[in-house]
Amino acid sequence: MGEMVVWATALLESSGVESPRLDAECLLASLLGRDRLHLYAAAEERMPLPVFEVYRALLGRRQAREPLAYLTRTREFWSLSFAVTPAVLIPRPETETLVETALARLSELQAPIIADIGTGSGAIAVAVAKTLPHSRLYATDISSRALDVARENAARHGVLERITFLQGDLVEPLLCLGLAHHCDLMVSNPPYVATKELGGLPPEVRYEPLEALHGGPDGLDVHPRLIRGASTLLRPGGWLAVEMAPGQGPSLSRLLREQGVFGDIEVTPDLSGRERVIVARCTDPGSARSGVGFGLRETAGRTHGG
């Protein structure tokens, strides 16, 4: 097995795969239904021919730059293992910053009501539900195939009974449920890649659903409706947390201010220091219009005032 991993590593390296050794090991471990440590213990064992044939086929797909997570059908997020299929965006480490930022706003609430808009694999909703055992969540997605994966993940982690998954456009299904002005937090990782950025993404991204990534010419196609929806869904004092591309902060801050009910606007960087999450607090709609309400706040992140 050891020699086979060395050979597979060279194969993947020659195709420009970024972490060839890790990928070669993960593919084989997943195929054998074991963890990577097992490969070291089994280094001297011969690989049976049927296993080799499947391994060779998987390596070929990885050489064509199909994402590792689609080949192993799994990705870790928030230290939990999530099922992924090509129907969903593969959860990214940056999105853990969104979860952390959002959770920090809820520290004083015992049983918050939370909406996850564009839930995809359900990574955010499940991570929040696992972290806050008394929370109640509502998650939407436009894609019914994505929602199937999200439900599977919620069941896998024992939180399905606390998350209602609904198909539809942004917050619309939740307003139909009568949740207007009931949510303590609305979190969303919407499609936000600008058209001109698409070409510069790693080849693996071509395999992910375009509707999960592409946010129109400036990446902000859905945001005006998303923010308007948040202003209806959130209770006064509730929080909105949205993942974004670095550089979108000023435009999003402007959209939030124009809505007239958001204050405490703050941008938080991800672990690599790039601006990644924007949060804002919903004021009492009445008091915001009369100029009273939450002001802009300077905290750990950068504040986009105005």
Ligand SMILES: C[S@@+](CC[C@H](N)C(=O)[O-])C[C@H]1O[C@@H](n2cnc3c(N)ncnc32)[C@H](O)[C@@H]1O
């Ligand atoms: C960037 S992905 C985020 C997936 C997941 N929340 C995550 O962070 O890994 C965006 C998701 O929004 C969904 N989506 C796109 N447009 C939508 C819309 N108008 N209404 C609801 N969901 C939408 C896509 O299907 C996709 O699952």
